Amino acid sequence: MSQENLDDAYANAAHIPDADLFPSRWNALAAGFREGMTEQGQAQLDLPYGDTPRQRFDLFHPVGTAKGLLVFIHGGYWLRFDKSVWSGFAAGAVQAGWAVAMPSYDLCPTVSIADITRQIAHMIPVVADMVAGPIIIAGHSAGGHLAARMCVPGALPETVAQRVVRALPISPVADLRPLLQTSMNEDFKLDMAAAEAESPVLMQPWPHIEISVWVGAEERPAFLEQATALAEAWECACIIDPGKHHFDVIDGLKDAESRLMALLLKD
Template identity: 40%
Template sequence: MDAEAEYNNRARVPGSAEIIATWMRDAEAFRTTWTRKRLDIRYGDAEPERLDLFLPEAEGPCPLALFIHGGYWQALSRSAVSHFARGLLLNGVAVAVPSYGLCPAYSLRTIVEQIRRAAAVLCVTTHQRMLAVGHSAGGHLAAMLRATDWPDFAPGLREDVVPAILPVSGVFELEPLLPTTIARALDLTAAEARALSPRFLPPPGGEVHAVVGGAESDEFRRQTRDFAAAWSGTAEEIPGANHFTVLDPLTDPAHPLTLRAAAMARRLASL
């Protein structure tokens, strides 16, 4: 296997830089025009530990989702993906979009702790459980949230902070990344890569629906299938979608993937 070719999505997808530039413009426009929002909320002391919370147009109680950006834990921020909250918002689901520290300035283990802190703060302040949706590295972080022992992380916290996840093009096994250029900034040993791989953690139960693009590499598609099977979840391929366009459905409130995510979030709010 050519691991670099399988996992280096920016090199693999023609026009990836233009796609990400479009994300940045669309995200900025969305943040400007969406009226019900709370921007730049601190969830920790470090500078990157901030999130934006977008609320549905209708006031009143609503389900909650957390959308975690990708970038192989070393690129992007919440400002690149705000617009992917649109579909869920138009289905009545509030969406929190956090930033986190990036490698190599922050270790991957620290990033996991930051995202856990974001979810814990949201749970305490909103008194709600949440669906975690994440793209690429964010899919990995969503899975790590589901695997968290929450009372151990923060005494007094409920056990089911994140009972359900919908990772999109997630990375669930980190060891295959080690021989690639992607791993340089991560600075992981083989043991650390294994310990931080959700695929090999004890299955925590709950609802798991893993999504991948039908035009993604064999390894990304394999990882999604194997992770879903290991955690007794379901897997779905979006026909024709690459590692970046796989997120496009989330801007459409009527797309089946958006409707599925909204239903997952509503189930959490009703229990």
């Protein structure tokens, strides 16, 4: 497939009606959620986990003792966004009694995708020391890639990895090799060895982690292929969410009673 065709295959906004409106909605939802949680004394914001300004995370606490910790890793093709856009998607887990950590990380081309993986692998032990109990990891798109990478032995310290009970890569980019042929690779600077070294489809996860892959039925075929390929490689479930595209497939995170949250936080 040509670079032009692969660029289109991985272009989400061009195929979603009113795609340009989603970031402002996410930002407004996030700002309102942070304000409310801060007023209630349930938010710790901009906590450092590394040396650069973007290596910060927000931690939202439920009322009472948390049942455990959910780490949500945002997407944006490792090129854009930060934690502040996604705060509102912590609502469902907080309502259900879980603490939620949302990290930012450095972006390409300033760092490599492998560097971002290492940053997230460093962040999770930091917040794990702050919240007792089981750990669940979820991420969307590029964040789905990072969530999957955290499930592979060698990413997290073993003592932390053993606390991870469940993971949900949502619309993940699980095979980075096709990205070599996209214009985005001008920023990623991947070669085949680097793409293979960061592709969860070529790895195997910790056997004790319960993993499911979630993807929208109305997503680009490339993302459906990526999701199903990861599920096949890891011999886990792939849930195809009817009527959802790449930007609204995470809406269930806002609602403690949603199908997505029922899967993510099940006892």
